[in-house]
Amino acid sequence: MLPEAVSFDVVDDALTTGDLRNDQVSPLLRQAFPRERWAQLAHRGIHVDFPCFLAPMVGLSHAALRQTIAAYLPAKAQTLVFTEMLSSRRLPTERIGDRPETVRGPQETALVPQLLANEERFIAASIAKLAGLAPVALDINMGCPVSKALRHNWGVALMGDPRYAEEVVRTTVRHSPWPVSVKLRTGLNDDPAYLIDFARMLEAAGAAWLSLHPRIASQQRRGRARWEYIARVRDALSIPVTGNGDVQTANDALAMLRETGCDGVMIGRAAAARPWIVWQIGEALGLPPPLGRAGDAAPSDGWSEGAEFARALTVFIDAAERSFRPADAVKRLGFFTHWGARWLDFGHELWRRVAASPDLPSARCVAAAFFSGPQRMSERTVLAS
Numbered sequence: 001m002l003p004e005a006v007s008f009d010v011v012d013d014a015l016t017t018g019d020l021r022n023d024q025v026s027p028l029l030r031q032a033f034p035r036e037r038w039a040q041l042a043h044r045g046i047h048v049d050f051p052c053f054l055a056p057m058v059g060l061s062h063a064a065l066r067q068t069i070a071a072y073l074p075a076k077a078q079t080l081v082f083t084e085m086l087s088s089r090r091l092p093t094e095r096i097g098d099r100p101e102t103v104r105g106p107q108e109t110a111l112v113p114q115l116l117a118n119e120e121r122f123i124a125a126s127i128a129k130l131a132g133l134a135p136v137a138l139d140i141n142m143g144c145p146v147s148k149a150l151r152h153n154w155g156v157a158l159m160g161d162p163r164y165a166e167e168v169v170r171t172t173v174r175h176s177p178w179p180v181s182v183k184l185r186t187g188l189n190d191d192p193a194y195l196i197d198f199a200r201m202l203e204a205a206g207a208a209w210l211s212l213h214p215r216i217a218s219q220q221r222r223g224r225a226r227w228e229y230i231a232r233v234r235d236a237l238s239i240p241v242t243g244n245g246d247v248q249t250a251n252d253a254l255a256m257l258r259e260t261g262c263d264g265v266m267i268g269r270a271a272a273a274r275p276w277i278v279w280q281i282g283e284a285l286g287l288p289p290p291l292g293r294a295g296d297a298a299p300s301d302g303w304s305e306g307a308e309f310a311r312a313l314t315v316f317i318d319a320a321e322r323s324f325r326p327a328d329a330v331k332r333l334g335f336f337t338h339w340g341a342r343w344l345d346f347g348h349e350l351w352r353r354v355a356a357s358p359d360l361p362s363a364r365c366v367a368a369a370f371f372s373g374p375q376r377m378s379e380r381t382v383l384a385s
């Protein structure tokens, strides 16, 4: 069940003009999206009035997907947009925009590049390079569980060494002209007390906000994300804490906001499968439709989502064509289709045909043929990876 539609203009008025005292804002309204903590960051250039963020995802959170999602954001919504993780060992030696990972679309604003980092000289050199992306903030990855990250003491490995992690945050804050956030997991072990202490340490070290994916390292992306930890960490801190994990539908996102009181929901795999999830969430919260879709309702059942998939694919292909070299565009289209297709009844067939396409024009043809008849999308799929 979606909560009753709420208007953010009302909240705005309440918080900025004093027309409605904070204690008069309904609990549902407040819980749907507590904005006060983001407001504390406004003077540092962080503006968030819509509580959904695309998660950083290697091979997915690039300019083409980001622009596809932007096309579905409620008109004028302000949110933050993460890049996939960028290696601090690699960035210093490359030119921004040379690889698809560092391409920025012409209209893209509010970018938050994510850095996989732990050494001062690489952090400083990476920050200098990242200025080329005109970011509004920088995120430090403390969640990546792959063995290479663990070997190099990056990603979630930092969660096993709080003093070193603290040093990484302090160093990054010192060198960064932008606010610095951290994306973290529960940690190496399922120990909420440790997690809360660790999160407090990050706040004290200067993190502007946290994004919490409440799974332990060995779970990778399997098993249940423990949303209750999001609520506990948020309660323990005074900076914004966003939640991540297991959001497949707009209702899931609204439930996470409601159940945890978090300051926003970060969506990964489902945002790649149904980029219009931000429209669905906005609609449920009483926000206007995306630009160019005035008068339309967000897709609300499996068939209308199937039809929207075809439109989103076209938006994605157009954006990939504008943003990347042909071979890079084809590769990213294949990966995007691979993830999204899991929710389509015959998605494997779509993915097989797209992946076999040698170029974008042929991919457009196979996509058009696939969607020439109605296609149904499931609300949920089994997310084992």
Ligand SMILES: Cc1cc2nc3c(=O)[nH]c(=O)nc-3n(C[C@H](O)[C@H](O)[C@H](O)COP(=O)(O)O)c2cc1C
Residues within 6 Å of the ligand: 055, 056, 057, 058, 059, 060, 084, 085, 114, 141, 143, 144, 183, 213, 221, 244, 245, 246, 247, 266, 267, 268, 269, 270, 385
């Ligand atoms: C293909 C893929 C690549 C990912 N790459 C990153 C990454 O670069 N940085 C990061 O912090 N998390 C990464 N993640 C984890 C996601 O950001 C997110 O924490 C995880 O998928 C859980 O969220 P979800 O259930 O909404 O997908 C990746 C996930 C996937 C599926």
